[in-house]
Amino acid sequence: MALNEVLTEIDTGLDAAMERLFELLKIRSISTDPAYKSETREAAEWLVKELASLGFEAELRDTPGHPMVVAHSKGDGPRILFYGHYDVQPVDPLELWDTPPFEPQIQDTPNGKVIRGRGASDDKGQLMTFVEAxxxxxxxxxxxxxxxxxxxxxxxxxxxxxxxxxxxxNAEELTCDLALICDTSMVSPGVPSIAGSLRGMLKDEFTLHGPRIDLHSGHYGGPALNPLREISKIIASFHDEEGRVAVEGFYEGVHEVPPEQLEAWKTCGFDEKEYLAHAGMTVAHGEKGYTTLEQQWARPTLEINGLWGGYQGAGSKTVIPAEAHCKITCRLVGDMDPAYVRKALRKHVEDRLPVDATITWDNDLDGAPASVMDTSRPEFEAARQALSDEWNREAVIVGMGGSIPIGYYFKSILGMDAMLIGFANDDDAIHSPNEKYDVKSFHKGIRSWARILDRIAK
Incomplete structure (x- = not known):
């Protein structure tokens, strides 16, 4: 690979690359809304045409839902899979957008030029960095x-x-030596990052039933079991005073971060104050004894995502509700088993039920374990060096607090490790109004993939 010539080609062709990205961004591929089914397919067809024009054997593959795009280059060297997604989030609330979400444009900001539009960062801009490389x-x-x-x-x-x-x-066709995933961000602006682990996810939901019907709080206040009061006690029992999850057996399969990894994280450019301030906080409120990065990347959590019951309208209605509801998610790390955690969580709740109360669980919710990649593979160091060369800053191998199911599926279904390399920033407002992607991220992202391919695709 004539790397210097390829990098020059990327620099001189940036404007044309931006125009192609804008074409894709204009397609309203909102996958969750049936009203946009044809446009979601249009985005897939656009990508098939682009990949075919480059010499890939590219196909649109129908599914019961939206189509997949699969393309092959069939050259020599190790077999490498690149994954991205072409669908985007809904744009609501539309009135909060400063510009039309599907009319992308370049804007000047105090931190440089950005591409504004839905999908600019998540994930069309990111996947196009690889295509343009x-x-x-x-x-x-x-x-x-x-x-x-x-x-x-x-x-x-x-x-x-x-x-x-x-x-x-299609396991035989898709199984490769290594997968590359671009649907991630940098740990800090200008700090190239490779994610070596992803937290898993467990969802659960329950309803606590009390009286047969909603009761008059004057007639029954005092003698009656109040589901909202009882569910509050249960929720309060989930954590101790140190922020540690108090569910028996919850930490089975959790491992401490090796000291050398903790030292590397100290120099990754993470700004704790800025991270907290972005959410309107001044201190971290998680598990005591662990840094903010450890809490985010390497520790499990049990969070209450929804809690409701009783009268929700304007004014007052003096009732004791018949039931109360709770939604929970747990982020999993290490070797935690979702089925084991679910069983322990449910036992914790049911052991604390008072007389006359019953529980109904939602049994349609899923769970997936954490994904931990073999970062000792030589490809990880090769990619880290390539990123360091491009960004003039040591690239870091980090954890990710979020859960990207595809990383787990590559591991569990296809037996592949994945390198998660993305160039988004935390302020890109993905899933929110006014989504953006830095022009620098797009440009250097293309150059980064060229350097990575130069090192690992031979």
């Missing part, structure tokens, strides 16, 4: 880099219902 390579070398498989889905923002069946049905 391949384009530049082809322009210079006359052929595509290595033995690549590009796998793009259109349901990531709506739960990926077709993903697992498709992967199982």
């Amino acid at each position: 391949c384009r530049a390579y082809k322009a210079v070398n006359g052929e595509l880099p290595g033995n690549l498989v590009i796998f793009l889905e259109g349901e990531e923002e709506s739960g990926s219902p077709s993903l697992v069946p498709f992967m199982k049905d």
Whole structure:
């Protein structure tokens, strides 16, 4: 690979690359809303056409939901899969957008130029960094880099219902030596990052039933069991005074972070004050004895996401409600088993039920364990060096507090490790009004993938 020539090609072709990105951003591929089904398919067809124009064997593959895009370069070298998604979140509330969400434009900000529009960061801008790196390579070398498989889905923002069946049905075709995922961010602006782990996720929901019907709080106040009061006691019992989850067995499978990894995290550019201030906080409120980064990347959590019951309208209604409701999510790390955690959580709740109270659980909610990659693989160090060269700053291997199911599926279904490398920033407002992607992220993201491919695709 004539790397310097490829990088020059990327620099001189940036404006044209931006125009192509804008074409994709204009397509309203909102996967969760049936009203946009045809436009979501249009985005997939656009990508198939673009990839085919570069020499990929590209196909649109139908599913019960939105289509997949699968493309092959069929060159020599290790087999590498690149994953991204072309669907986007809804734009509501529309009135909070400063510009039309599907009319992308370049804006000047105090921190530099940004691309404004839905999907600019999540994930169209990110996936196009890889496509444009391949384009530049082809322009210079006359052929595509290595033995690549590009796998793009259109349901990531709506739960990926077709993903697992498709992967199982096409496992032989999709299984590679390594997967690359671009749907991530940098730990801090200008600090290139490779995620080596993802927290897993467990969802649960229950209803606490008390009286047969809502009761008059004058006639029954005192003698009656109040579900809101009882559910509050249960919720308060989930954590101790140190912020540690008090569910027996909850920490089974949790491992402490190795000291050398903690030292590396200290120099990753993370600004704790800025991180907290962004959310309107001055101190971290998690588990005592662990840094903010440890709490976010390496410790499990039990969070209350929703709590309701009784009268919700204007004014007052003097009732004791018949039931109360709670939604819970747990972020999982290490070797935590979602089924084991669910069983322990439910036992904790049911052991604390008073007489005359019953529980109904939602049994349709899912869970997935954490994904921990083998960061000792030589590809991780090769990619880290490539990123460091491009950004003139030591790249870091980090954890991720979020849960990206595709990382787990690559591991569990296809037996592949994945490198998660993205160039988004925390202030990109993904899923929110006024989403943006820094022009610098787009430009240097393309250059970064060129450097990475130069090191690992041979």
